[in-house]
Amino acid sequence: MAESLHTGTVLDEIIEGVKEDLSLRIERLPLAELKELVLRQAPALDGYAALKQPGLSVIAEVKRRSPSKGELAQITDPAALASSYASGGAAVVSVLTEQRRFSGSLTDLDAVRAAVNIPVLRKDFTVDAYQIWEARAHGADLVLLIVAALSDAELADFLALTEQLGMNALVETHTEEELQRALSLGAKIIGVNVRNLKTLEVDREVFASLAGLLPAGSVLVAESGVRNAEDVAHYASHGATAVLVGEALVSDSTPAQRITEFRAAATHAN
Numbered sequence: 001m002a003e004s005l006h007t008g009t010v011l012d013e014i015i016e017g018v019k020e021d022l023s024l025r026i027e028r029l030p031l032a033e034l035k036e037l038v039l040r041q042a043p044a045l046d047g048y049a050a051l052k053q054p055g056l057s058v059i060a061e062v063k064r065r066s067p068s069k070g071e072l073a074q075i076t077d078p079a080a081l082a083s084s085y086a087s088g089g090a091a092v093v094s095v096l097t098e099q100r101r102f103s104g105s106l107t108d109l110d111a112v113r114a115a116v117n118i119p120v121l122r123k124d125f126t127v128d129a130y131q132i133w134e135a136r137a138h139g140a141d142l143v144l145l146i147v148a149a150l151s152d153a154e155l156a157d158f159l160a161l162t163e164q165l166g167m168n169a170l171v172e173t174h175t176e177e178e179l180q181r182a183l184s185l186g187a188k189i190i191g192v193n194v195r196n197l198k199t200l201e202v203d204r205e206v207f208a209s210l211a212g213l214l215p216a217g218s219v220l221v222a223e224s225g226v227r228n229a230e231d232v233a234h235y236a237s238h239g240a241t242a243v244l245v246g247e248a249l250v251s252d253s254t255p256a257q258r259i260t261e262f263r264a265a266a267t268h269a270n
């Protein structure tokens with residue numbers, strides 16, 4: 001039998017690559033210089049308020065490829081895609097910046113930031129404070145923090161840094177234990193990813209099983225697995241404040257209409 005080079009989970013392998021790429025970027029641009037760039041940025045937009053608006057909010061993702069599906073779309077103009085998301089009523093645009101598995105980049109983030117005036121989420125596998133400074137330097141308003149990838153101390157430090165930079169964090173969970181950790185550290189925007197990042201299995205029922213454990217009034221994002229309006233209605237009926245949608249939007253020829261349809265589906269569900 002051929003010997004595998006990796007023995008960890010998909011998430012472990014992604015993080016290994018992220019750390020290698022990150023050390024090259026830090027060599028090219030040390031943290032002290034990156035911090036200078038942050039000072040030149042306009043203040044971050046309020047991602048929390050954007051997600052708290054009445055009705056279901058849509059976080060629309062610029063996602064080129066994924067480990068589970070391979071190439072999803074030929075996105076030649078991420079700025080135009082983001083503009084169509086905004087015109088369809090998206091509350092936030094998410095930009096995947098991880099290179100090896102998602103073909104994302106900070107160049108995509110720059111293009112999207114310049115194109116829209118709604119909050120932008122830098123979607124990556126945050127393992128170092130440098131990435132949060134980097135997100136802000138490129139105009140992002142929110143970052144993703146995946147509880148499964150972080151210790152409590154890291155999560156607490158990264159939450160404090162996002163606050164210091166005037167940003168928000170989408171704190172992603174997949175199990176009850178992760179959800180309790182996120183809540184105990186004061187996360188304000190909680191995501192439940194129904195995709196298990198260790199196995200890539202998608203189970204939409206995970207959302208319903210965790211949503212009921214949150215205090216009323218929480219900002220709760222259902223992440224992954226939205227194929228159609230029925231899936232959106234399902235998440236909304238279980239208390240989602242927002243849905244984060246990638247594949248269904250990038251593979252649609254009219255993403256703005258699709259977002260409008262998703263928001264309407266949630267209204268009917270409640």
Ligand SMILES: O=C(O)c1ccccc1NCC(=O)[C@H](O)[C@H](O)COP(=O)(O)O
Pocket residue numbers: 010061063066067068069193195197200223224225226244245246247248
């Ligand atoms: O999408 C994947 O295959 C994936 C694999 C491993 C780690 C993360 C992954 N996706 C990140 C996401 O959370 C999704 O991009 C996001 O929730 C949108 O999902 P979808 O609407 O199902 O494209």
